[in-house]
Amino acid sequence: MFQKALENVKSHKPLVHTITNLVSINDCANILLACGASPIMAENELEVEEIAANSDGLVLNTGTPSVQKFTAMLKAGLAANHAGIPVVLDPVGVGASSFRRENICRLLKKIHFSAIRCNQSELFTLSEGVSAEKGVDTTLTGLSLEHTALLARKFAGQHQTVVAVTGKVDIITDGKRIAVIKNGSPVLARITGAGCMLSALTGAFCASNPDLFTAVAAAVGLVGLCGERAEQNMYLKHTGSGSFRVCLIDEVSLISPVELQGGIRVEYL
Amino acid sequence: MFQKALENVKSHKPLVHTITNLVSINDCANILLACGASPIMAENELEVEEIAANSDGLVLNTGTPSVQKFTAMLKAGLAANHAGIPVVLDPVGVGASSFRRENICRLLKKIHFSAIRCNQSELFTLSEGVSAEKGVDTTLTGLSLEHTALLARKFAGQHQTVVAVTGKVDIITDGKRIAVIKNGSPVLARITGAGCMLSALTGAFCASNPDLFTAVAAAVGLVGLCGERAEQNMYLKHTGSGSFRVCLIDEVSLISPVELQGGIRVEYL
């Protein structure tokens, strides 16, 4: 199932239009190429509709936002919806400012998302309308795994989307089914852009696979498993977080569909 | 000849004003430093004329464009032409949107470029005015090497410039002479920004050498040869595309002018 999902990315080579933040834009492009997809980065409102309409998937990431970028995201999202290609949202830092909160809510109202990839505090902000964040990284919201899964399932149902909430344990839900993935590495939280890269890959998997629930779970499992491998490599070679980041992209470029299938530790609630 | 071209970069240490895309801006700065040049990144219309006039070369790369950036490119290009320093164009994604096509055509009309570095489908779009692209990466345009070389030579002659068309095989032409360089690695297409980095280096070589045809060929050969070395290193160390990208910059920082001369596989048509 996960094997087939990755095989489909590699054979389909989807063109993924990515509007993302200034911090991780290079990492997102490189990890898309590493898994066999093709990135196009374009964020000007004068060209995003044309580019989204010619792409196989669209990813909207709200880090380092501006009025212009939110306008471009809205135009690209509507064009993608019209073209029938999947759209993925990564609501980076939705609780960090009212500017982000308001604009992300507007995107959620106007665009249909195939998938939303966030962390626990971002889910909480999106669901409850109040901020549980300090900065853009996950903070303790005091939610248990079960509570988070139920919140995510409800939110997914409301928005007719697949929600992936990543953290120590990753939850994927389409509003009915709930998958819990236990791959991952604590070092993923010590590099910037791990979540952004996962969201970019989620766009590639959604663009290449008919079942979005499996597509999102495969992307989440891929980053978790490659994170584990990069962590092992880091300890073996006595390197640190800089090498871990490079190695994460190496592992995504090296892993085979069969290895992905064998390595994902998934349970269904 | 290529030896002397790289020696000139290392002794001249040209200051290369680079207006480039958000994806590869860090890579472009690092590869310029790796080869002995000095980068300055500045893209605001309020300072680009002053900065271009104080630089030794200018590179204009049209990825992630905006109205403001095209305005800045035009001002910088005119200032560079006025100061008599070389200007290099990398028309990234010229076929990806009409916004890029129209603005790149305007740059071509107003600015004299010393060199234009592109891929086959970008050349086709620039020459024929129609798009052969899907995204920003090379796609099959059905053109043979000979046909591409003739198209490039005609285009170079029309614009009084040196054109480098890179791909599986690289073509360099000044409108009369045609060189074909057979260095390179397929992994260069699996990282983002390889073309952008080459264009930045082309700016450094053009800023340091009197014969632009040789300068451009040396830059193309340098990236091809360092790409081969990085690929060998990747297989030796069982790494992937993340490490390849790091190693490409390593190789540019390590290669000597003599090694460059000995490693370039060039033919003249």
Place this chain on the structure above:
Amino acid sequence: MFQKALENVKSHKPLVHTITNLVSINDCANILLACGASPIMAENELEVEEIAANSDGLVLNTGTPSVQKFTAMLKAGLAANHAGIPVVLDPVGVGASSFRRENICRLLKKIHFSAIRCNQSELFTLSEGVSAEKGVDTTLTGLSLEHTALLARKFAGQHQTVVAVTGKVDIITDGKRIAVIKNGSPVLARITGAGCMLSALTGAFCASNPDLFTAVAAAVGLVGLCGERAEQNMYLKHTGSGSFRVCLIDEVSLISPVELQGGIRVEYL
């Protein structure tokens, strides 16, 4: 002393709001995470006041500037001053254009900075109002170490701040005390963003330590010492400047407070 300074960063995990340039934004975020701090990158005037007020420190870096970014910097700086959190200035390329010079002078007038991190020619431009730069990298201004230290001390006194002037030898002064740090590597000048990364770390150290003079010196010593280690690693493994950059972040993620204390070579003038 330096041991305690790094311990404080690791235990305090400060949220550092960083407004920086497009070139080194990813490196700055990664090196903040590597040393135990948490970065938030936000540069839109509609959100920077809110984000700065919720952060533990603010860093303003003037590379790749725009009118919008200078406006955001001013708003963020005033909000940070109001909230009582430290603000660090990195006046990248202050001599490269009058646009930068004028706007950086305005920031200096309106905002109180806890620390200013620059190179010798930037100090000279800031102090004397004339440019000694070619590009954004240090150039020979003909100033001796003693002359530079006196200039820095005077400037620090005038602005009630801690000034760090980095180069072959690093000078830190609070307007009274002068520390000279002799760690470092010439390879730091062969990668882009080494200064930017140091300025980001300076924000983390100032946000976590009561004595700003020690905080700044500890950040300067950390990058110098990790640069030495990365250089050794580069020679051991026969790599180049690309790997050096990755390894610099590795070393920051690996070094212990005790190792930092033991490795800094500091003298007081």
